[in-house]
Amino acid sequence: MTTVTTGTGFVLWLTGLEGGSAAGLVHTLEAGLRERGHRVEVLDFDEAREHLGQGLGYSRAERDTIAVRMGWVAGKLAEHGVAVLVPVVSSRQALDRVRDSIPTFVEILVEGAAEPGPATDVIVAADDGGTEVPARRVLVALELRGLTGPDGGDDGYSSAEEDAVAAHLRDLGYLE
Amino acid sequence: VTVTSNQARRQGRRVALIGLDCATPELLFERFAEDMPTLSALRARSLWGPLESTAPPNSIPAWPCMLSGRTPGELGVYGFRNRTDRSYDGIRFSTSKAIGVPRLWDLLGSAGLDSIVLGVPQTYPPSPVRGCMVSCFLTPGTGAQFTFPAALRDEVQQVTGGYMLDVTDFRSDDKDRVAQQVFDMTEQRFALARHLATTRPWDLLAMVDMGPDRLHHGFWRHYDPEHPRHEPGNRWTTLFRDYYRALDRHLAGLLEALPDDTDVVVASDHGAQPMLGGFCVNEWLVQEGLLVLTQPPSRPTPIAKAGVDWSRTLVWGDGGHYARLFLNVEGREPLGAVPVREYETVRQHLIDRLEALPDHQGRPMGTRVLRPEELYPEVRGVAPDLIVYVGNLRWRAVGSLGLGRGLYTFDNDTGPDDANHAQQGVFMLAGDGLAAGRRDDLSIYDVAPTLQSLFNLPRQQGQRGRVLT
Numbered sequence: 001m002t003t004v005t006t007g008t009g010f011v012l013w014l015t016g017l018e019g020g021s022a023a024g025l026v027h028t029l030e031a032g033l034r035e036r037g038h039r040v041e042v043l044d045f046d047e048a049r050e051h052l053g054q055g056l057g058y059s060r061a062e063r064d065t066i067a068v069r070m071g072w073v074a075g076k077l078a079e080h081g082v083a084v085l086v087p088v089v090s091s092r093q094a095l096d097r098v099r100d101s102i103p104t105f106v107e108i109l110v111e112g113a114a115e116p117g118p119a120t121d122v123i124v125a126a127d128d129g130g131t132e133v134p135a136r137r138v139l140v141a142l143e144l145r146g147l148t149g150p151d152g153g154d155d156g157y158s159s160a161e162e163d164a165v166a167a168h169l170r171d172l173g174y175l176e
Numbered sequence: 177v178t179v180t181s182n183q184a185r186r187q188g189r190r191v192a193l194i195g196l197d198c199a200t201p202e203l204l205f206e207r208f209a210e211d212m213p214t215l216s217a218l219r220a221r222s223l224w225g226p227l228e229s230t231a232p233p234n235s236i237p238a239w240p241c242m243l244s245g246r247t248p249g250e251l252g253v254y255g256f257r258n259r260t261d262r263s264y265d266g267i268r269f270s271t272s273k274a275i276g277v278p279r280l281w282d283l284l285g286s287a288g289l290d291s292i293v294l295g296v297p298q299t300y301p302p303s304p305v306r307g308c309m310v311s312c313f314l315t316p317g318t319g320a321q322f323t324f325p326a327a328l329r330d331e332v333q334q335v336t337g338g339y340m341l342d343v344t345d346f347r348s349d350d351k352d353r354v355a356q357q358v359f360d361m362t363e364q365r366f367a368l369a370r371h372l373a374t375t376r377p378w379d380l381l382a383m384v385d386m387g388p389d390r391l392h393h394g395f396w397r398h399y400d401p402e403h404p405r406h407e408p409g410n411r412w413t414t415l416f417r418d419y420y421r422a423l424d425r426h427l428a429g430l431l432e433a434l435p436d437d438t439d440v441v442v443a444s445d446h447g448a449q450p451m452l453g454g455f456c457v458n459e460w461l462v463q464e465g466l467l468v469l470t471q472p473p474s475r476p477t478p479i480a481k482a483g484v485d486w487s488r489t490l491v492w493g494d495g496g497h498y499a500r501l502f503l504n505v506e507g508r509e510p511l512g513a514v515p516v517r518e519y520e521t522v523r524q525h526l527i528d529r530l531e532a533l534p535d536h537q538g539r540p541m542g543t544r545v546l547r548p549e550e551l552y553p554e555v556r557g558v559a560p561d562l563i564v565y566v567g568n569l570r571w572r573a574v575g576s577l578g579l580g581r582g583l584y585t586f587d588n589d590t591g592p593d594d595a596n597h598a599q600q601g602v603f604m605l606a607g608d609g610l611a612a613g614r615r616d617d618l619s620i621y622d623v624a625p626t627l628q629s630l631f632n633l634p635r636q637q638g639q640r641g642r643v644l645t
Contacts, residue, residue: 009304075325079304100326103302157269161316165269168313171345173393173572173593174256174496 009078010104011071014087015095026087038083043070045088064094071098078104189607189630191439192373194427195296195384197235198392199444199602201226203420211417212424214431218440219604223644225615226447227603227623231551232498232563233446234597236270236314238620239297239384242445243279245624245639249552249559251275253298255496256314259558262509264486266558269314272299280624281305283633284380292372294383295365297445307378310368313342313386335371336364343390354394355415359422362387366426370433379631381434391419392448396594403450403594405586439607439630443623447598453536454574454585455566457493457501458482462577464529466491473578482577486511490522493564495575497597500560501526523547523562530564535571536584542568569596610645618644 012029026042033040045066049056052073053066067090074084075098090098099105157165169175196204205224209216230238230248236256237248248254253270260266275298281291285306293299293309300311302324309324310332318339323329332339343357365385373381397403398412431440458479461467468488479492486504490513494500503522506512514522527545535541544565548555551563566573572593579585603618605626621641628635629643 079306103304103321103324103326157271157316161320162269164316165314168342168344169256172342172390 009081009083010106011074011078011084011086011098011102012106012108013071013074013095013098014085014108015090026085029085033083039081040083040085041074041077042085042087043074045070048073060091063089064091067091067094068097071101074098075102078102189439190379190435190437191441191607191627191630192381192430192434193383193441193443193627194369194430195239195382196388196423196442196444196602197239197297197384197386198389198446198448198597199442200388200392200447200449200598201600201602202447203416204602208417208420211421212427214424214428215442215604218427218431218442218606221612222440222442222604222606223611223613223615224602224604225618226600227443228619229446229599229601230620231546231599232565232597233569233599233601234497235297235389235445237298238445238601240275240279242443242620242623243281243296243382244275244277245621245628245636245641246277247552247554247621247640249548249555250638251277252557252559254500254548254557254559254563255494257494259502261558264484264510265480267480270298271314272301272303272311274298278636280627281307281309281380281382283628283636284631287631287633289379289631290377291380291382292369292376292378294369294372294381295386296382296384307380308372308376310339311341312384315341317341332368336368339368340364342386343394351394351412354390355412358387358390358394359419361385361390362419362423363426366430370430373430374433380627385423387419387423388444389448391416392595393593396448396450398594400450404452405594437608439605439610441606441623441627442602442604444601444603445620447600447602448595449570449598451572451593451596452567452570454572454587455533456574456576456579456581456583456585457495457499457564457566458575458577459579460533460583461491461493463583466526467493469577474580475578476576477578479575479577487513490514491526491561493573493575494560495573497572498569499564499566499573499575501562501564503561526562535567541566541571543571544568569598572596605644615644 014026030040030042048070049066052069056062056065067088070086070088074086077084095107099107166175204212204215230241232255234255237251237253240251240253241248244251253274257267257269260268281293284291289306291305291307293305295310295312297312297314299309300315300322302309302311302322304324308328311322315322318333318341321329323332340357340361343354343361348354362385365383369381369383395412395415397405398410399416400406401408458467462469468485470483470485473482479494484492489504491501491503503514503519504512505514505519506516530543530545533541533543546563548559548563564573574585581587619641622644623641625635625639625641626644629645
């Protein structure tokens with residue numbers, strides 16, 4: 001049974017990675033998502049440079065331009081239900097620009113050595129600025145966010161949001 | 177010139193679905209028909225009639241059912257909140273993530289067609305669509321991400337001058353402000369629909385305005401001489417008429433901005449009727465010895481905080497426009513007290529007792545008690561064991577305990593609404609070459625397959641309803 005349903009595409013934007021240290025984590029994430037039935041695409045920066053960055057050099061601004069273009073492609077893929085992994089070194093401004101354009105955007109900030117395991121210090125930052133969770137629980141975190149898992153995940157509200165909705169519905173007389 | 181568009185686009189049509197939450201046949205088709213010349217003219221060239229809603233007739237599940245062609249049982253969505261498991265406190269709000277089947281805009285997107293989705297209930301958090309989406313009144317606030325794409329949020333805020341997801345602080349005695357917000361929200365919702373429809377490509381425009389629902393709940397008794405708490409000559413007597421005249425103007429403004437070849441649908445999720453009072457369903461269960469409390473509350477207390485002795489409780493209820501009763505079944509609930517073999521006996525006992533209940537003056541009440549498995553072809557999720565329409569929806573089901581007023585209440589503290597929902601909403605479909613005329617057999621489940629057919633999209637496996645065109 002596939003777990004891919006309409007609207008479950010998302011973008012994992014992995015930042016803070018240096019060269020080869022990204023490979024292990026990306027591979028782990030990719031394999032885990034495929035196991036869960038997702039269609040997965042990994043956008044490689046060097047490949048993207050060839051196709052999306054012709055004529056661009058290696059300055060920060062030029063790298064950011066490529067990163068933003070990768071974000072556009074990733075967003076389009078995510079709209080069609082694909083889980084997109086984007087390991088890229090980009091500025092905060094470029095990241096914010098991409099984040100604002102993709103509702104199912106998850107930033108994964110990797111600090112230090114990035115081989116997945118108990119000692120890996122990876123942070124998953126929710127796109128709404130929510131709670132950060134440890135890296136080795138990346139896939140668990142994604143499940144909690146309703147992005148993976150057989151049942152489509154949780155209900156979509158944080159406890160604070162749920163309180164806000166409950167108060168509103170009580171005002172309307174819908175809830176006791 | 178070579179036309180290279182896909183088949184659906186070439187043969188399909190353009191559809192504007194204008195949803196009016198709680199729009200009621202008696203008001204739109206009769207009482208205010210002359211006050212709404214645009215709507216009435218549209219109706220004259222429409223296939224139209226009362227629209228049988230879902231059971232229960234509530235914004236959720238009715239809107240997602242209308243736009244997916246599935247029953248609440250198949251969606252596993254029975255109201256604003258649903259039990260997530262068999263525990264006593266596992267209750268969560270319904271979000272877009274609870275809908276496991278494609279809705280109309282998902283099907284269009286797969287066919288390469290564009291949708292504008294605005295304010296349609298159970299679209300929070302917004303999901304990626306081909307086109308754009310502004311989520312619904314169950315969005316926690318405009319601080320949350322309520323649009324897709326995310327960048328649309330700024331545009332919405334700019335166009336509307338601050339988007340109103342819903343009327344705020346509805347329970348306020350400040351009726352002037354509440355009335356103003358109802359009018360403002362409707363004006364803003366139609367203005368935004370017009371903006372979106374004229375600034376981006378679309379094949380489907382699906383919008384829902386909550387204004388009629390808020391008007392009905394807030395002001396029905398002021399308008400309707402038949403309402404038991406109506407006060408003749410009150411200052412809000414003409415508010416309904418004023419509102420529906422304004423709504424008609426906004427409708428005219430939107431229709432004027434749509435391309436001439438647009439098929440137009442006006443639909444509501446349910447109707448409304450005067451609320452006669454509130455019936456305290458959990459107090460009744462206590463009186464019947466079916467619900468046991470560790471200590472009776474001395475002030476109004478929701479069931480979740482009332483201190484239930486679960487090991488001795490057979491049944492508890494959740495209140496609202498209708499009641500949902502849950503049996504505490506051995507081996508199913510953590511401290512189940514109803515033996516499995518007695519499940520049906522207890523349910524039948526409840527049905528017999530509730531349907532025989534008189535009102536506060538000893539008159540027949542007409543309460544209906546429904547079994548989910550008889551309502552729905554499939555019952556998913558954690559469904560209530562029984563759904564109760566107190567007084568056939570003319571009474572509110574009060575879930576709180578400790579009101580100290582017996583079984584019947586007429587106090588605004590516990591029954592703040594003037595109106596309860598009714599089983600029939602409205603439907604109108606006007607388009608070139610489509611049949612016109614009144615129909616009295618329309619079902620909310622007919623909407624999705626009918627609109628899909630306009631786009632040449634096939635019926636989905638398991639979808640209910642008929643193609644009306």
